[in-house]
Amino acid sequence: MTLLWIPLLSLIGSLLASFTGKLSRNQSAIITAIMPILGLALVLSLAPDVLAGETLYSSLPWIPELGVNLSFRLDGLALLFCLLILCIGLLVILYARYYLSENDSMPKLYAYLMLFMTAMLGIVTANNIIQMWFFWELTSISSFLLISYWSHKPEARKGARMALAITGAGGLALLAGLVLIGQLVGSYELDVILQSAEVIKSSSWYPVILVLVLLGAFTKSAQFPFHFWLPHAMAAPTPVSAYLHSATMVKAGIFLLARFYPALAGTELWFIIVGVTGLTTLLVGAYIALFKHDLKGLLAYSTISHLGLITLLLGLDTQLATVAAIFHIINHAIFKASLFMATGIIDHETGTRDMRKLNGMWRYMPYTATLAMVAAASMAGVPLLNGFLSKEMFFAETLHQQMLGSMSWLIPVLATVAGALSVAYSARFIHDVFFNGEPKDLPKDPHEAPRYMRVPIEVLVAMCVLVGLFPAFVVDPILSVASNAVLAGDAPDYKLAIWHGFNLPLFMSAVAVAGGLFIYSQRKYLFQFQASLPSVNAKRAFDAGIQQVMTWSREQVLRIENGSLQRYVFILLLSALVLAGLPLFEMHTLAGSKGLSDIDAHNAIGAALLMIGALATLVWHRSRMVALIMISVVGLMTSVAFSRFSAPDLALTQLTVEVVTVMLLMLALFFLPQRTPKESSSIRILRDLGISSAIGIVIGSICYAVLTRPHESISQFFVANAKTGGGGTNVVNVILVDFRGFDTLGEITVLGIAALGIYKLLLNLPLFMPASDSEGRPWARERHPLLLASISQSLLPLAIMVSVYIFLRGHNLPGGGFIAGLVTSIAFILQYMANGSNWIRARMDINYRKVIASGLAIATLTGMGSWLFGRNFLTSWFDYFDIPLVGKTELASAMIFDLGVYLTVVGATLMILASLGKLTAETPKEKVNL
Amino acid sequence: MRLQAKYKWLPTPFRTILLFAVWLLLNNSVSPGHLILGAVLAIVIPLSIAPFRKPQPLILRPGLAFKQLLIVLWDIITANVEVAIKILGPSKRLRPGFIKVPLDLKHDLPITMLASTVSLTPGTVSAEVYPIPESLPQGQEPEQRFLLIHVLDMGDEQELINSIKSRYEAPLKEIFQC
Amino acid sequence: MLEHVLLIVFAMIGVSLVLNLWRLIVGPSIPDRILALDTMYINTIALIILYGIGMQTQIYFEAALLIAMLGFVSTVAVCKYLLRGDIIE
Amino acid sequence: MELLYASCVGLLVACGVYLILRARTFPVVLGLTMLSYAVNLFLFSSGRLQINKAPVLGQSAGYADPLPQALVLTAIVIGFAMTAFVVILAIRGRADLGNDHVDGQPRSKKGS
Amino acid sequence: MMQHLITLPILLPLLAGIILLLPPCGKNLIIRRWTAMFMALLTLIASTVLLQQLLQGGPIVYAIGTWQPPFGIVLYADPLAVLLTILTSFLTLVTTIYASRGDDKKGSFYHPLTHFLLMGVNGAFLTGDLFNLFVFFEVLLIASYALLMHKTDKQTTKAALHYVVLNLVGSSIFLIALGILYGVLGTLNMADLATKVAQLQGDDIYLAKIGGLLLLIVFALKAALLPLHLWLAATYSRAMPAVAAQFAVMTKVGIYAMMRVFTMIFGDNAGELSGMATTWLWPLALVTLVVGAVGVLASEDLRRLTANLVIVSVGTLVAMVALNNEQATAVAIYYLLHSTVGCAAMFLVADLIGLQRGKVQDRLVNSRSVAEPKLLGICFVLCAIALAGLPPLSGFIAKLWLLDAAWESKIAWVFWPIYLIVSLATLVALSRAGTSLFWHDNPQQDEQFEDAVYAGKRRSFAVLLMLAVPVLMTVFAAPLTEVSQHAAATLHNTQVAVDTVFALAKGQ
């Protein structure tokens, strides 16, 4: 598992760095550097094998179900990138130590940087493409954190967000592409995929895959038209820019192109998309770079342009172009990192990066100036420097193109133009900053940077020169293994030399240099021309775009989610109507095979009362009191219907519940405004009438369909076993407390919770208590009418006697704990009504919470008691005993369960009404005019 | 008049008897089991809700009470026949009215019983007991109470008042000894 | 004979219920409606008792008993509301 | 009889639904109550209509399906708990929001 | 005792609720808190042991009251159900710890109610009886109503009113559906229903279909599937965050019920009725995804944003449910665990952020920063990463697997673009949220945080505990994906489920 350590060491470094908050800046930098140094050592120790042409692997299973493993590979390409990432990373660590001011948090920057390094190392060493994507997204996250390092600057925040959005989008596209590849190939392992190029390319999904993967690469590598995020990422501290935009972040996209080159390249589509994108980016980047007054802006666009160049190279149809691309990756990383660092020094020492202010810096910082000029010359492609070599190769390769058919000559011409532009902006960088007269209004007095801050630049510039002078010696080994890796083993013969003789590429270079200098000398006109063009601010456009999306979303949400319950309910009901209604049309006949039974007058009158009651409720719903009376009729008739159709228990339950419900509704009447204003439009009323009648018809039809069908059910079992198995003759009650006692347990829990909830609702409730009724009549003065008070006292023991009776007989005859509980409760409620809650509380200070809990506890523990006998939860037990005088008596555990039900019901009902009563007793009636 | 019963465990003997009877009626049984259970319940229930009882005069003349009950029952039957005829007859001939009966009774329970009796008997419905406590100064007891009665068909007002007082109120005073 | 008598009595109760409903709908005042409802409760007891006799079962006795008890409580509660607004104070 | 019963259920559903769609909490509560009557009757009907067959052993010749009765009983109790909660919630809403419109504010005539 | 283990995820919370109402818990807050945490932990342990038992043997059936199926109520535990009880118990434990810092004092009965909610949810997961499912739905609903009103203000009350009324209508629809199904099939046990549905003839089929579709409405309402999602954002964003975090699992109850009912009862063996839900679910799921994303973009505060993320997760889950195959179900299970915890964690983080930003609370405006930027920043970023489906947290595994499953079900061409664009919208919204919440032009000085409420040990611990889940779900992705697949396979093997249930009947 050696290879795992390559990213892992950096990750450890990130953690280490984050803990250096209390240490000095030097210590922090040193501790941070330990891990990358170790990593570098590790990579170097592995390098000989790789350079010898081997590919190292290691693998660890992770999510086998998904084909995702932690598998690593170190081939030439990976080695090259590892070295770039680690070396430049180390230099950036050193540089950043001096760059950051006292106010900036060193550990934070280092931790993020190392996290980023981890991600990059992970990408380049991944041998599983999902793992690669894992690290790919990690770069997006860590770069987001890095770019927004100075989070107090709005441009940093916006820049970071934009970068994340663009690269995030690309990442998603990439994921889609990778999954597609995995599906086609049957594996996410890179080895397998690289060997299955034919499968992929011949698939009909190939274009989709290509576009998706390229979207990932192009967004990351800031290719046109996704390039605009990169300049805004310059809000990051310069060390970050130096790292992200030379060797790492943006190179990830290029790496991806190179990595998948064997699997995806080689088709016309590839060349067209990659080539044209690269070419466009090359030109656009170079052109814009020329007009940037901000040094980092110039470098940003130059980066875009060079990335375009590399992309174009990868898009060119020759193997040598690919070699050139890899070579330019190295070169660009080196000179661009040094340029960023130099810019950082200038910025650091002068306080500005504006080239209109920066002039004549040569005099103040000759040493830095020299370094910067060498690096810039490399960027321009001046001979004897590394940039020159790869650019020559590039020019040479453009000449061999057939990509654009008969118009292929355009490619070398445009390449030369781009070369000229790059010379021009490089010239501007050198001339405008270091010469060109005296500086203007610099915020600081410029002078050389600290010694060690310059070391990284020195190293990099030295590399520029070394590679430029001795390419074969310095980069050839790594370049060739890397090329082999990209080209899947058949890299062409090529020769890295400074001098290839007088040839067309050299001529192109010369034209470029001359043209570039000419352009720079005539820049005044160009700037004027550019100024006359409408300016496009990518950030503002992007922000405006996002803002528009957000605003649009907000409008939509406000439109749909308009906070109107009426609409929500309407939608719910409409959905139910549609789903229940449609199958009705599929039925052949509504009526089932069971014949209809006759209507007798008994039923007809009951039904008439029920229907008229319902309609009257509807018609008078705005006169609330009348509606309440009418709905009582409906409730009464419902219970009559239950008794009519052989359900005495239901009739009893409905009756008792009805009383409490009416009381609750009366509370609502009192505490709610007493009038229902007429506010529905006629159309709304029509609509509501429409949907309600439709639903009524549908439900009625279904009911009719069910009623007219023959019925077979499991209930014969209950009838057969009620007495023998449940010990009771009231089958409904035996079902409730035994066969389906679990439902009942849930049901009383609901009741208990409702009481607790209502208690909560009433806490600190500011009540509106009207001083007069809806017609403005003040309330009667007498609180507790005399006759009512004394009669209710006489009724109380009677009612309790009745409830005991109903409770005890429940198991064998209609009745039971629930009904008994409600009867008891109603008897007490009558006391509350007759005497007031203060009066009750003075006499009976029962904590209803405890009553509820005890009821629930009794029911639950009764159920659990059966465990003691090795039986399942709620297994009932009953037996008959001969008690002297009393005779044969049944004792059943179900009765205890029912006692739990009884207590819960009493506790809950009384808690609900008593807590409200308590509240109103404490609140004086206000003079609220309604 | 007595407010407190003889035995603490039997705060309201009459009520206990009533409850016992109700239990037997409910179960429609006089089996030993129900006799025992009924007795226990009839004693336990009043005890357990004793705090809810406002101190009220006890029935001290049960025999008289029983006799009065029968009288009232008889009145109910005759009254109902009477009222039924009145209802079926032309309503224009009826002479409705309110009367106010000054009460000798002072306690709530006897007054309630009187009012109930009045409501159940010939063409009269108790409407109100005056004065209502809220119209008096805080905590003050009313000196004289009146019973407001609606009469369906009223002949001589005073005669009616007298008959109510003598036929119903006087026995109640006797029963409760107040 | 009992069957016929039952039918007649049942018709009487039915007519009573319709009359109650009439008063309930016509009102005019709220107390009128409450009175009608209360009467309807009692007539329903009659209906259930008759039904019990007709079906020769006493299983609905408790329903009748509870209507007698609870109808009263409802009516009282509604009246209390009319008088005081707050039924539990 | 089945038709009559089904019509009753349908009418109750329709009235309930109409009331639930009103803009004030009181009619909504009324509607919910009405709907729960309807639903209970509906659920009850899944055992079919039987006359004089109360499922109490020894009381009659045949027995109606006792299971829907038990289910309806549970449903009634739960419905009661829910109605209680929604009533108090409506009261709370009135107190918190200042009026009894279900959305907390009466809309202009056009809106509702 | 082990044979009764399956009842414990229901009974322990019930007992907890009871104990918490009685002395000494009723009076003493400290004892109450510790008891609540202890009981939640106990439930979590019981569920975990149960899962272990299940993974060794097959699904477990338990006849309540020893009444054999289909007559009595049975509990039926398969890995899916128990994974969900584990999830719910865990959420309860964490939110209890979180609320024990003081949120539980803001209203009464917080602890008993959370346990009652837990009981309802676990009961809904474990029951094998359709009516019993209704009862547990009601238990969890009433508990949620009460919890929603724990800390009240105007908007909460309004949201609660809407939530309650909608769900009451939903419960009515549930009962109608039950009536139809019982009326046609004459049974309530799910396994028995499955057998009976397969034997339906003639017009009875359509009646059963109506019953099934009405159930679908009910479950869709619980799950907040479009167009029945409208209540969710307001409700969840107005609930106290500890409550909202616990609520994160409630939409999943609806989804679980869909899975259970539409694979077991109306599954592959249901003849003409099999797959009847899919026609409706698939398009609705996609629209839900989109609407959720639009809501995410439109959100003006973090809690609402999180609530909309819940909707997004519902859309995703229902899409997988609609595919109705093993692979998709396996993904759904993994994604469900992940997204629920993620959203729950985000609700808590949103709360902490809100507490430290004075009047602006968690509104996504650039106004003032938090007092503990490091702690909250890390928590936020972790939540955001998990919810946006980015590496290194479990969201990315879910995302990958979702794409995979969609491909295998041959619906990639429509699911992928929608899902990926929604993911992007989520990412954009979350990054915007994070930048506005944490970063400012003028970072505040310490003295400006006088009114800030610091997270404190207990709350930080709770949040970190929650955030450990996505981390562990990544590290232990292999066993978890295996369990998910096992759970999915068990769910889809309807015959085994039916046989297991009836084996119990024959065994006695």
Add this chain to the structure above:
Amino acid sequence: MFEWIIAAFLLAGGAFILIGSIGLVKMPDFFMRLHGPTKATTLGMASLLIAANVYFSVTNGEVNIKEILISIFLLITAPITGYMLIKSAIHHDLKAREDTKGLDKIEDD
């Protein structure tokens, strides 16, 4: 013989109940309407319940008087119902028939 008794009580009960309801519809003002239901119905119910008692005593072969309980309840509660109703009627200033005497006796509540 029992059949005759039962029939008589049934008819009497039905008649009283019907008359009570007729009164409810027919009487001109609320106060007068109140008399019908509160009294006629009470007696009507009693008759019906006695009929039921006799009937079940005969058919069950044992004395059955439990229905009388309902009557007891009604006798106790009917006056209070009437009292509360009349109170609310007074509170609502319901108009009594014009020729009603003693309207001045009603005090302000």
